[in-house]
Amino acid sequence: MPHQGFPRCLRLLNAGDFSHVFEQADLKVHGKGMMALARLSTRGHPRVGLVVSKKNVKLAVDRNRFKRLVRESVRLRQDHFPSVDIVVLAKRGAHDIDNETFTRQLNGMWKRLQRDAQAVPASSPPNGVTRDA
Incomplete structure (x- = not known):
C-alpha cells in the first residue's frame, strides 16, 4: 500500500515557494470556485500550497x-501527480459548493493538470509559458 500521509515535504511552506509559482506558472487549471497554478519542478514529487482569502471566502469554517x-484530495492522489x-x-x-461537487471539481482539475504537464516539453526548462485548460 502506498504512503498516504501528507508530510511537510509535500507542502509549499514559505513565501518564496509561493512567489516562485506565482511569478512563472507553467500551467493554469480552472474549476468552479477555485483555480490551480502550477510550475514544473525537479524535486521528483508534487508540493501544494493553498491561498484562501477572507475577501473570497468570508467565514472561517x-x-x-x-x-x-x-x-485530502492531494493526499489521496499524491502518487498520480507529476513533479510540480x-x-x-x-x-x-x-x-x-457542496463537498461532493467540490471533490469532483478537484479530481477533474487534477486530471487536466496531469494531462497538461505531460504536454509541456520535458527537455526544455520551465519558462513561464501558461496553458489554460
Missing part, C-alpha cells in the same frame, strides 16, 4: 473546509 478538502509545485486559490463562490 468555509475557509477551513476548502483547505481540508483540497489537502501547485498553488490552489479559492475564488468567490467557493463556499457555495
